[in-house]
């Protein structure tokens with residue numbers, strides 16, 4: 359019923375997206391500029407057309423993402439939206455199915471998106487991938503045992519080469535970070551969002567070596583116009599760096615009312631605070647989907663040796679549908695077609711398990727893996743998952 363094409367005229371797409379995401383006037387130009395810039399850096403906008411008319415669209419970003427102990431190609435899906443008069447007519451289901459073919463052709467192993475509703479994407483094969491911890495407190499409550507004088511800090515408009523190198527080395531070793539180019543950083547840091555007063559990167563150095571970086575986004579919020587600092591990247595290699603970075607934030611306490619840290623679930627700040635935070639929440643964030651199970655061949659994974667056969671149900675990506683043997687030997691995953699299987703699950707369940715967000719045991723306990731009478735006695739280990747890109 360629909361045609362699938364790359365969107366060449368972006369204007370109708372902007373109009374659909376602006377209505378769908380309730381983008382108010384002051385954000386329209388910044389959003390358009392951001393989409394334009396990301397397309398210049400290699401993202402693609404794809405649409406569902408009825409005759410020659412655009413009726414739904416999405417933007418596909420390509421990342422290299424740490425996944426288990428490897429770096430794999432990941433397709434980031436954003437701006438999924440349908441024209442008002444085409445809602446409920448199957449346009450987005452069609453687009454998601456086509457997006458999987460596109461990502462498969464591009465060699466993407468997995469896909470990530472930020473859902474407006476988890477159930478909506480779950481039935482198409484995406485499943486919960488990571489959570490984020492948000493902690494809000496007054497910088498004055500930072501309480502450090504000792505001053506660290508050996509670490510120096512430098513405020514940057516955009517990251518310099520040294521901090522990009524630091525970030526990329528960190529990204530290859532931690533969570534599900536994605537190495538970034540300088541151009542990508544410039545887009546992320548210098549984009550003129552209304553309400554943001556300033557955005558910076560702070561580089562921390564000790565003995566001529568970068569030991570930490572953090573980003574600062576400064577804004578005024580709410581009726582009270584509180585001065586708010588948001589820190590989404592708080593990356594440190596040493597305890598000295600951590601203390602120097604927190605000391606930097608503490609010294610802003612005469613101006614900043616509140617600071618909000620976005621952190622991985624295993625990062626703790628309480629030992630450095632004199633009182634409980636004003637707010638602390640754990641939010642569900644992105645969902646993940648295996649684009650190609652066989653594309654995970656050779657994945658490095660810290661798991662015990664195992665050999666299991668699973669019947670995978672994937673109605674949207676038929677190349678994943680069927681029986682596969684998943685073998686881990688000496689930390690490397692192999693994926694082979696097979697005939698007999700130990701258990702059955704859908705691609706969304708398997709995606710979340712392979713990512714490390716959950717495991718076979720948990721999925722069996724809640725009935726997402728069948729049969730559930732026979733316990734699975736080998737498993738993929740869980741790990742803290744976290745992606746820092748937003749699309």
Ligand SMILES: CC(C)(COP(=O)(O)OP(=O)(O)OC[C@H]1O[C@@H](n2cnc3c(N)ncnc32)[C@H](O)[C@@H]1OP(=O)(O)O)[C@@H](O)C(=O)NCCC(=O)NCCS
Pocket residue numbers: 378379414437438439440441444445446447448449450451452472473474475478481
């Ligand atoms: C969410 C949105 C993208 C859905 O697009 P759509 O083209 O209407 O969706 P489809 O017609 O392809 O339907 C997809 C599924 O959702 C179901 N669905 C669609 N509209 C629905 C509604 N109003 N209530 C309940 N279910 C609905 C369909 O039945 C279908 O399920 P199925 O595959 O089991 O049959 C669209 O409503 C939209 O643009 N919303 C605003 C923007 C937004 O939130 N985007 C998502 C960002 S992550």
